[in-house]
Amino acid sequence: MSIVLDLGGLGPADLAVGPSALSELMASLHVLAEPEHHPEAAGWAARAAAAGPELHDELTVFAPLWARYRCRLFFPRALPLAASLDEELAAIGELPKDDFLELVAPGILGTNAQPVPPARELRAGTAVAEDYARRCLRRSYARGELARQLMAAPLELRDRLLAVLRNADTAFFAEDWRTLRPALEDHAREVRRRLAALPPGALPAGSWGTSAGSAPISLLPQPPAGGTPISLRSPADVLTELLPTAARVGPGERVRLDKLQIDEVKVAPRPLVLVPSARVWPHLTVKNEHPSCVVVQYAARGTSLAGQLTxxxxxxxxxxxxxxxxxxxxxxxxxxxxxxxxxxxxxxxxxxxxxxxxxxxxxxxxxxxxxxxxxxxxxxxxxxxxxxxxxxxxxxxx
Missing domain, CATH: 1.10.10.10 (Winged helix-like DNA-binding domain superfamily/Winged helix DNA-binding domain)
Known part of the structure; x- marks a missing residue:
């Protein structure tokens, strides 16, 4: 089972690499909600929980948004990438009601296997809304309650969620982010350097970001008119270097990611955003909801623990x-x-x-x-x- 990303047609301007404070906060909250997935982070989880015990009930209420299924709301939706958590939270606060519903409703249901009605149909009291609420309730009581609150008062729920995220930032995440961010930014710079490098042993050729017959686009200075164009390493090459389970498949710029889901994603003309994380391991998260950019959140570094068995x-x-x-x-x-x-x-x-x-x-x-x-x-x-x-x-x- 896998997700195949078709990266054909992407130009250098269509690929962004950088950390996201909101996505990292979501990954951290996932660790707190699903500690069994992250035994290697038990020490950090205990310290974070102790730093904000008063948050426990509210984090539990919203846990469906970051437990098994990661809500699209917490990932970059467009370029350029936000510079801070405050900027990302402010963008959520400015979302129109239907846009907020559209982003959050699938997260509450928590599965890609069942369709979610469009936001305009999720009105409390309608048959469509009741069916959606019942499906959420079948998955868990917490999901059912959150679904009913979303449909009854989406803007109030948004304000409550933003307050929880800001409180979590104050309680434990802000200090954690000050430690994690420099290493993640260094990692992102290294990825951008790889994208701007000649492939090992390759002869100079046209840019990877162009289609046949188009002018080359490059992150690097181009040679004088009439000279040989500079070649960039393709995003497919770099992605397979970054992700241990990624592999190129078939012709063109296609990369297979080992995931439980089965899907094929044509990225262009949307941007592709690579979001390195210190807390997401061992997960690899791919978000492909239209019309937002395609996002891959991956572990920038791992941890290793010794174990003993007979x-x-x-x-x-x-x-x-x-x-x-x-x-x-x-x-x-x-x-x-x-x-x-x-x-x-x-x-x-x-x-x-x-x-x-x-x-x-x-x-x-x-x-x-x-x-x-x-x-x-x-x-x-x-x-x-x-x-x-x-x-x-x-x-x-x-």
């Missing part, structure tokens, strides 16, 4: 992950507790097939099952996966 347990657990079907099952189990029947529906498999795969994973200690009334829900044991290695957890979590 040889027998290691063998047992690794063997349980050798099946592609069980690996796909693990990806679904990472996001939220799921019943056997829901897993079967998502995967297009029979319940007995899913039960057998779950039993293998549970026997290996990779899945935990809990009873919720008449239902049994299953979830990945991320702490066990973490001890197998960062590569295993990162592969499952993409």
């Amino acid at each position: 040889v027998r347990d290691l063998h047992h657990r690794l063997m349980a992950l050798t099946s592609p079907a069980r690996m796909e099952l693990c990806r679904h189990l990472l996001g939220e507790p799921i019943t056997t029947s829901e897993l079967a529906a998502r995967l297009g498999s029979s319940e007995p097939q899913v039960s057998r795969a779950l039993r293998t994973l549970r026997d290996a200690g990779l899945v935990r099952s809990t009873r919720d009334g008449k239902l049994v829900r299953h979830r990945l044991a991320t702490d066990v996966i973490q001890r197998l290695g960062h590569d295993v957890l990162a592969t499952v979590a993409r």
Whole structure:
């Protein structure tokens, strides 16, 4: 399963690289909402939670916007990139009501698998709005409540959300950002340097940002008239260098990203924005909602932790992950507790097939099952996966 980015037709002016304070705040809030995804950040999460205990209830209310699914509201929507968190929050505060609804409603539902009605139809009391609220409620009580508040009073909800984000900035993020930002800006400059460099061993050629017959566009000074044009490293080359799971596919400027979703994204004529992050690991986030720019938020750096296992347990657990079907099952189990029947529906498999795969994973200690009334829900044991290695957890979590 993967997302393929078609980068053909992008010029240098269409590609931006830089940190976003709002996106980094969202990644930080995700760590607080889903600590099981980020055992390596347990120390930071404990310190952040202790710095703002009074925020706990409000962060819990809005957690659907940054827990399993990252709301589009928290990513750059156009160029140029904002210079500060205050600037990004001010832009949210200036959004027209329908634009805010359009950006937030999919985040509350929290899945790309179900369509979200256009903002003009999400009016409290209408059949369309009630159906949307019911679908959110089926996913969780918190999502259902947030959906009803959004439709009843979107601007009031926006003001409440902005207050929570500003309070989180004051409580713990501002100090964290002062530490993280310089390294992320250095990383972005290095990426821009790569984009402005000749490919290793390549002969000078036309710019990567042009179509056949068009004049070359370059970030570098061009030679005198009649000279040989300067070549830039293509965005596809740089993207595959930045992202360990990215690979070029087929002809042209196409890059495959290993993700749970299946999609093919034609980027041009929209810009592509690469947002390095210190908190997003092991996730890789791709946002493709029209008409906003395409955004890829990725880990600018990783962390490594040592773990110990017996040889027998290691063998047992690794063997349980050798099946592609069980690996796909693990990806679904990472996001939220799921019943056997829901897993079967998502995967297009029979319940007995899913039960057998779950039993293998549970026997290996990779899945935990809990009873919720008449239902049994299953979830990945991320702490066990973490001890197998960062590569295993990162592969499952993409």
